[in-house]
Amino acid sequence: MPAPLLSAEEVSRIYPKGGCTALNKVTLSIGPGDYVAVSGPSGSGKSTLLHLLCGLDHPTSGRVLFDNAAPANASAWARLRARRIGFVFQSFNLIPTLTALQNVEVPMFGVISRARERARRAESLLGCVGLSSRRNHRPGELSGGEKQRLAIARSLANAPDVILADEPTGNLDSRTAGEILDLLEGIRKTGGTTLVLVTHDAAIAGRAGRRIALMDGSIVSDESSAGRRA
Amino acid sequence: MRLTGMALSNLARRPLRSALTMLGIAVAVGSFIVMVGLSQGIERAWVTDLRARGTHILAGQKGVVNRLNTSLDESLGREMERVEGVGAVAGELGDLMILEEDQTTVSAGWPMGCYLWSALHLTEGRLPSPGEADAALLGEAAAEALHKKAGDVLLLQGRRFTLVGVFRMNGVMGNSAVVIPLGAMQDLMQRPGKVTGFNIRVDRPEASGRVAEVKRRLQAAFPALVFAESDTVADDDSILKLFRAISWSVSAAALLIALVVMLNTLLMSVLERTRDVGVLSAVGWTSGRILRMFVLEGTLLALMGGIAGLLFGSTGLHWLLRLPRLRGLFETSLSGTLLLQVLLVTALLGILGSLYPAWRASRLSAMDALKYE
Numbered sequence: 243m244p245a246p247l248l249s250a251e252e253v254s255r256i257y258p259k260g261g262c263t264a265l266n267k268v269t270l271s272i273g274p275g276d277y278v279a280v281s282g283p284s285g286s287g288k289s290t291l292l293h294l295l296c297g298l299d300h301p302t303s304g305r306v307l308f309d310n311a312a313p314a315n316a317s318a319w320a321r322l323r324a325r326r327i328g329f330v331f332q333s334f335n336l337i338p339t340l341t342a343l344q345n346v347e348v349p350m351f352g353v354i355s356r357a358r359e360r361a362r363r364a365e366s367l368l369g370c371v372g373l374s375s376r377r378n379h380r381p382g383e384l385s386g387g388e389k390q391r392l393a394i395a396r397s398l399a400n401a402p403d404v405i406l407a408d409e410p411t412g413n414l415d416s417r418t419a420g421e422i423l424d425l426l427e428g429i430r431k432t433g434g435t436t437l438v439l440v441t442h443d444a445a446i447a448g449r450a451g452r453r454i455a456l457m458d459g460s461i462v463s464d465e466s467s468a469g470r471r472a
Numbered sequence: 473m474r475l476t477g478m479a480l481s482n483l484a485r486r487p488l489r490s491a492l493t494m495l496g497i498a499v500a501v502g503s504f505i506v507m508v509g510l511s512q513g514i515e516r517a518w519v520t521d522l523r524a525r526g527t528h529i530l531a532g533q534k535g536v537v538n539r540l541n542t543s544l545d546e547s548l549g550r551e552m553e554r555v556e557g558v559g560a561v562a563g564e565l566g567d568l569m570i571l572e573e574d575q576t577t578v579s580a581g582w583p584m585g586c587y588l589w590s591a592l593h594l595t596e597g598r599l600p601s602p603g604e605a606d607a608a609l610l611g612e613a614a615a616e617a618l619h620k621k622a623g624d625v626l627l628l629q630g631r632r633f634t635l636v637g638v639f640r641m642n643g644v645m646g647n648s649a650v651v652i653p654l655g656a657m658q659d660l661m662q663r664p665g666k667v668t669g670f671n672i673r674v675d676r677p678e679a680s681g682r683v684a685e686v687k688r689r690l691q692a693a694f695p696a697l698v699f700a701e702s703d704t705v706a707d708d709d710s711i712l713k714l715f716r717a718i719s720w721s722v723s724a725a726a727l728l729i730a731l732v733v734m735l736n737t738l739l740m741s742v743l744e745r746t747r748d749v750g751v752l753s754a755v756g757w758t759s760g761r762i763l764r765m766f767v768l769e770g771t772l773l774a775l776m777g778g779i780a781g782l783l784f785g786s787t788g789l790h791w792l793l794r795l796p797r798l799r800g801l802f803e804t805s806l807s808g809t810l811l812l813q814v815l816l817v818t819a820l821l822g823i824l825g826s827l828y829p830a831w832r833a834s835r836l837s838a839m840d841a842l843k844y845e
Contacts (some may be wrong), residue, residue, distance in 0.1 A: 265574050298754055298838045324756025335751045335842065339485045344473045349755040357474045396755065 245310055246271035247404060247436055253304035255290050255459075262281040262394040264290040266459040267304065275396065277430055278438045279450035282410075286456040292406050295438065296327045324353055325421050328397030328435075332409035334389040342368060342392050343377040349399040367395040371425060387418035394425060404436035405429070411446065423449060478628040482741070493737040494777035500723075500730035501781025501818055502788060507719035508810060509789045513802030514715070515706035520803065521578075522702035525591045527562075527671040528683050529690065530705050534698040539708040540567050543666040546583075546654070548694070552670060555693055557686035561585035563667035565657045569628060571650070575617050578649045579628065581657020587673055592651070597622030599635025605656045608633035612640045613647040626650070629660055644803050673698075727821060730777070734825035738770050742833045749833050750841025759834035763821030766833050770826020771819055778818030780813060797798040 244359060249271035255264045265287045272278055272295075280288050294306055295297035297319025305312050308326070312429030313319045323329065336345050346364035354360045368374050371391040381389055390410060397405050407426060430437045437452060447453050452466040483490045522530060531552070533542035549561040565581040581589045584602050592599070592609065600607035610618070616636045620626060626633045631651060641647050658664050674686045689698045700706075706712050742749070752762055782803050786806055793804045 268665065285749065293839060296754075307696065319758075320753065320756050320758045322756075327756075329754050331754075331842075335747070335754065337748050337751060339481050340473075340478070344478070344481075347473050348478075348757075351757065352761055353756075361473070399755070453775075 245271050247274045247309060248272040249307045250294065251305050251307070252303045253294055253306060255294060255299065256302045263459050265294070270454065270461065270464065271395045272436060272438060274436055277453060278355050279447035279452070280438065280440045280454045280456060281442060281444065281447040282456035283287055283442060287459040288456055289325050289408050291456065292408050292438065292440050293435060296323055296329055296406050300368050324349055326403045328402040328405040330393050330405060330407040330410045332412040334381070336389060336392060338381050341378050341380055342373055342384070345381065345392060346395045346399055347461050350397040353400045364399070367398050371395045386414050387421060390414060390422050391425065398429065402435065404414045404438065407437070409440055475765060475768060476772070479765055479772055482745070482769055483773060489737060490773060493733055493773060494780060496733040497730045497774055497777025497818065498780035498784055500541050500726035501778050501814060502784035504638065504723035504724040504814060505782060505785025506789050506792065507723050509785065509806050510802060511716045511719040512807065512810060513793070513804065515712055516803040517643060517645040518706055519703060521641070521645040522705060524646050525588050525641040525671060526673055528677050529672040529687050529699050529701055530673040530697050531670040531672060531697050532668070534696055539709070540668055542668050543663055544669065546665055546667045549670050551578065552672065552690060552694070555686070557675055557682065557689060558672055560587045560673040562588045562671040563654065564669055565654060565661060565667045567661060569650070571614070572618055572627065574615060577614055578645055579646065579657070580649060580651050581654040582651055583654045588671060589821055592639035592641060594637050595637070595640050600636055600653055605653060606633050607636045607653065609637045609639055609651045610635055611647040611649045612638055613644065614650065628652070629689035630824050631660060645758040658802055727817065731821055731825045734770060734774060734822070735828065738766065738826050742766065742829045744835060746841050746844040749836050750838050750844065753838035754842065763830045766830030767823055767826045769820035770830070774818050774822025774825065775815070782814060
């Protein structure tokens with residue numbers, strides 16, 4: 243069994259305001275190339291888990307490891323997000339004043355030093371997601387599906403080891419949602435990228451090789467196509 | 473895209489607000505240019521005038537603020553000539569006068585036959601003859617402004633003088649001056665036998681330390697007077713010191729206001745772009761990079777305002793110095809050093825004004841920022 247790429251050890255997240263426990267001693271590990279769907283009802287802790295796995299949020303107790311090491315601080319997590327973790331949001335979170343091409347270039351600052359090289363790579367990624375013709379359009383001029391394709395291209399900016407996608411189809415119609423899932427799965431297949439997908443849709447979760455179900459901040463099931471894990 | 477391009481694109485997000493902030497900075501920098509330009513302009517005009525006359529040392533009364541109000545006995549000049557190293561001494565009774573057409577001019581009375589007359593390059597007419605009490609010479613620029621030529625009548629404080637010649641000198645002050653014989657000036661000013669200062673020419677001034685050495689001797693011989701080398705005469709002049717202090721204070725206040733305007737603009741910008749800051753953090757920007765981006769925005773904003781201010785200021789200064797009341801007293805050229813200083817101060821203003829907003833942006837929690845509506 244390969245060493246895990248991402249793992250959580252007894253991770254809890256309690257929000258100080260109101261003392262709400264979003265995650266309660268969650269332990270899991272995700273290997274390189276895995277396709278994992280995290281599902282559960284609203285408030286079950288899916289998004290919190292995803293945010294903890296990329297260092298956007300920090301656990302109240304327990305620890306998160308990336309490549310078997312716990313990043314020391316926020317800057318170390320930021321560097322990991324820049325180079326090895328791609329993140330796709332439900333609400334796209336594109337920068338409205340920048341063009342599609344520039345939005346894809348944003349994560350490359352600090353990783354690719356030459357501006358021309360950044361632009362060249364961004365053009366290539368826009369081509370991969372079928373947005374070459376929209377390179378000079380701003381997010382406000384794109385459809386929902388195009389925005390999410392753009393967000394996916396941005397998440398691929400620095401060829402990450404893992405893509406964390408938080409309800410990536412949540413704001414899309416079913417046909418566009420299917421296209422987006424196909425795109426993410428295609429990227430995973432061709433690049434060997436690990437894909438962790440948060441969804442509350444059982445049909446989408448069913449497409450993943452491994453399905454983790456959360457309820458009230460705890461893992462209630464962890465199944466893979468090969469068999470049940472927990 | 474470079475970081476600079478991204479910063480410019482962020483500034484273009486609120487074009488009116490950015491333009492107004494730039495305008496505020498431009499007005500502050502423009503005021504700075506005008507005030508400091510005027511202060512430096514009068515100093516440069518004076519020094520240029522003294523050099524053109526061939527004066528190495530200027531003597532005046534000690535402890536007075538306005539040297540034009542002083543009265544020294546003109547006979548002191550003969551005593552100064554006896555000091556070793558002094559080549560020639562010319563007493564001078566000077567004042568500022570308003571001529572026709574509202575033209576302010578430096579008016580000077582010089583003893584007939586003194587070395588100062590030889591510094592005048594006549595473009596028309598002649599020098600006054602000995603004993604010719606109502607003769608006057610006018611600088612070329614003043615003659616042009618007043619539409620006067622040799623042979624015309626010139627009224628000085630209501631007294632009629634005959635313009636016997638027009639001269640050219642190096643420097644705006646000399647070219648706008650009126651010169652009459654010392655006796656006539658003493659009559660006009662009702663200060664018989666008095667002068668406001670002495671122009672001193674040093675023998676062999678090119679020898680190293682020679683002028684400073686003669687100045688020391690003069691100072692020792694005449695402790696009640698103050699002696700200044702021509703090149704540094706403006707540094708110790710009380711009125712110019714006061715003018716300099718006012719110029720810098722007004723400029724500093726204007727720049728401080730610009731700093732506050734910019735601080736406000738960038739704080740608003742950080743607040744509006746809280747979500748974008750969260751996105752930058754989510755895609756891997758470190759707090760240091762986020763800080764640098766906001767500082768760059770502030771610096772670019774300040775520099776753009778600064779360049780506009782340089783244009784406003786230098787245009788305003790040139791316009792001001794065309795006014796009859798001012799044109800004969802100030803050199804108009806702005807020194808490259810001053811322009812560089814202004815750009816540096818503006819860049820510093822940008823950095824200072826953006827540091828706090830940038831620090832706030834860099835300290836935002838990514839999760840809180842992403843939730844911001």
